[in-house]
Amino acid sequence: MGIEYYEHYCAQKRTMRMSLPVRFLLLLTLGIYVVAENPEQCGKTWVQGRILGAETAREGEWPWQVNVHRPGDDPFCGGTLISSKWVVTAAHCVYGKKYSLRVSVGDHNLDEDDYQERSIAVKQIITYSAYYKTKMFDDVSLLELAEEVPLNRFIFPVCLPAANVTFPDDSCCAVTGWGEISNGITLPEPRILKKRGVKLMSNEMCNVQLNITDENNIQVKIIVDEMMCARSAEGVRDACKGDSGGPLVCYKEDRWYLAGVLSKGGCLKGNHLTLYTRLTSIVSWIKENVPEAAENVHDVEFPTPTEGQCQV
Secondary structure, three states: OHHHHHHHHHHHHHHHHHHHHHHHHHHHHHHHHHHHOOHHHOOOOOOOOOOOOOOEOOOOOOOOEEEEEOOOOOOOEEEEEOOOOEEEEOHHHHOOOOOOOEEEEOOOEOOOOOOOOEEEEEEEEEEOOOHHHHOOOOOOEEEEEOOOOOOEOOEOOOEEEOOOOOOOOOOEEEEEEOOOOEOOEOOOOOOEOEEEEEEEEOHHHHHHHHOOEOOOOOEOOOOOOOEEEEEOOOOOOOOOOOOOOOEEEEEEOOEEEEEEEEEEOOOOOOOOEEEEEEHHHOHHHHHHHOHHHHHHEEOOOOOOOOOOOOOO
């Protein structure tokens, strides 16, 4: 009788020991979905204890990062999730494309099928009207997905800055993507999402650094107010082919804000300057076309940056 009771007790204990982690994971999963439905939680990441200076992103570290690709092909551009059904990317990535497009969310390693990854068809493309005139400025498009994505710690929208938000020069921000590591050199296997700390640069200084002149050797200012510029450490990869359309994000009070959409990387010219479409110049247009994204728009004040190494 005692042996039978002991065996019954042990069986119950084993059951409890197995069920507690399951219950914990269930509660954690439910908690994530509850948080994800709260618009106050945009721009959050559940990865704790970031590894400063590491180039390889950890799974779930940048849950708003997506990639744009043709069905069955490798991605050719990046993008950013701004709601459960909308992505922002560069217009030059999708403009004039006659074939169908898909967006992968929750992707981390391009060489493996990540269990949280989903590939979703693009239902509609909305390109900023000014882009049609110049094919250079206002390089941004919105992609409506054919279905809503399930928000969780691997798939989550970024916060958007209000139109009056200013990102101070020399602010330390981050750029992410699966693009080439240098001109013509693709990301080696395993092709895991990369990250890089960058510092914002004034448009005036960016024009000086680019040093573009006309036939009379007069400097041409190609960086206009609707654009912004960032630079990595000298000689270090910032953004390159394949990163276009991806996010430039800046951190404030436990949230990440989308400061810019990558338009042109500097690896081709070797100057390590990267040009972005400034989000604050188009955020009103985004709200007009994606009303649900308005709940992720926040008025925030970024502090004057301090000197030091830029690591994310």
